[in-house]
Amino acid sequence: MKRSIKRIILVLLVVIIAFVSYTLVSTGFFRTVENKFAGTVLRKIPVRGAEDITVNPSGGFALISSTNREIYPPVTEEKGGLYLIDLKNQNFDLTFLTASFDKPFAPHGISMLKKDSIYKVMAINHTSKGHSIEVFTLKGKNLVHEKTLTHPSLVSPNDIVLIDENRFYVTNDHKYTKGFKKTLEEYLGLSISNVLYFDGDNYTEVADGIAYANGINFDPKRNLLFVASPRGFVVKVYAKNDDGSLEFIEDIPCGTGVDNIEIDMKGNLWIGAHPNLLRFGAYAKGKEDTSPSEIIKITYNKKNDYDIETIYTNDGTLMSGSTVATPFEDLIITGNLMDDHFLILKTDAKDK
Numbered sequence: 001m002k003r004s005i006k007r008i009i010l011v012l013l014v015v016i017i018a019f020v021s022y023t024l025v026s027t028g029f030f031r032t033v034e035n036k037f038a039g040t041v042l043r044k045i046p047v048r049g050a051e052d053i054t055v056n057p058s059g060g061f062a063l064i065s066s067t068n069r070e071i072y073p074p075v076t077e078e079k080g081g082l083y084l085i086d087l088k089n090q091n092f093d094l095t096f097l098t099a100s101f102d103k104p105f106a107p108h109g110i111s112m113l114k115k116d117s118i119y120k121v122m123a124i125n126h127t128s129k130g131h132s133i134e135v136f137t138l139k140g141k142n143l144v145h146e147k148t149l150t151h152p153s154l155v156s157p158n159d160i161v162l163i164d165e166n167r168f169y170v171t172n173d174h175k176y177t178k179g180f181k182k183t184l185e186e187y188l189g190l191s192i193s194n195v196l197y198f199d200g201d202n203y204t205e206v207a208d209g210i211a212y213a214n215g216i217n218f219d220p221k222r223n224l225l226f227v228a229s230p231r232g233f234v235v236k237v238y239a240k241n242d243d244g245s246l247e248f249i250e251d252i253p254c255g256t257g258v259d260n261i262e263i264d265m266k267g268n269l270w271i272g273a274h275p276n277l278l279r280f281g282a283y284a285k286g287k288e289d290t291s292p293s294e295i296i297k298i299t300y301n302k303k304n305d306y307d308i309e310t311i312y313t314n315d316g317t318l319m320s321g322s323t324v325a326t327p328f329e330d331l332i333i334t335g336n337l338m339d340d341h342f343l344i345l346k347t348d349a350k351d352k
Contacts, residue, residue, distance in 0.1 A: 027277035097143035109159030166200040171213035215260035230257035262326035269298035290316030
């Protein structure tokens, strides 16, 4: 009897040690992050919680999703907003676009699509009453709210990408949103989150088996959809079918907790990332003052393979919890989870 108890205890200890070891290794706990960047910090822009940023190169501006992300899930209604920043000169003039939007607004992932001189803009919105997708049109610097989309399948929406004016993909970063199941999902890195496709009328699950489906973007030239899995340290690549369904192609191992994905005019992927996910999780909950940041660039080469380049790393003292990075000429516009500002970097590289 005593031997049986000892064996059970021993097995439990082995399981616990294996679990702890797996969690530490798979979240980058042992990684040392140094401050490296071949360039300079050009400007600090005073916008809080600029979690997602997308650039329109031809228009010379960027849209910014901003809110107080220390309050999540929201218990009181947050009044965040969308900003437009002019990138054509170094004044970097800011315009608050959603001053007249009178609903609770805590924007998360955003997407923008141009048709003629008008842009369709969609933003994930989190409130104490649930999740929604807010739909806007942007002409010049005038943003008009069109409608609010809700659906039971939007259990934990994170990011969105427009395919045309009516169709889009959206990620759910969790399957479980509270309690013990959510804790297990996060710490075990369970691959149970998904991607939804909206065809203008219906929502359909088109990809699942993803560990924390996060940033998402679409390259129409190559007909490829990219989904960031920070808990898996990979970018998942899918081919898009005509009916909106997806065919999995491959995982791109990135060695870091990839967040939002931006695609430049050459088809390169730019990603804000979290090299230490445990530290990032503690930071997001207010238990740590800083969290390290990383920016990577993924380039497809002539062999139809990819190269990964680390563009920027910081231990968290200058930028904590980097979530997005997108280039514009010799600039890199960066976003983060909770800082009271975001950084515009100027690179020394001649060819980004």
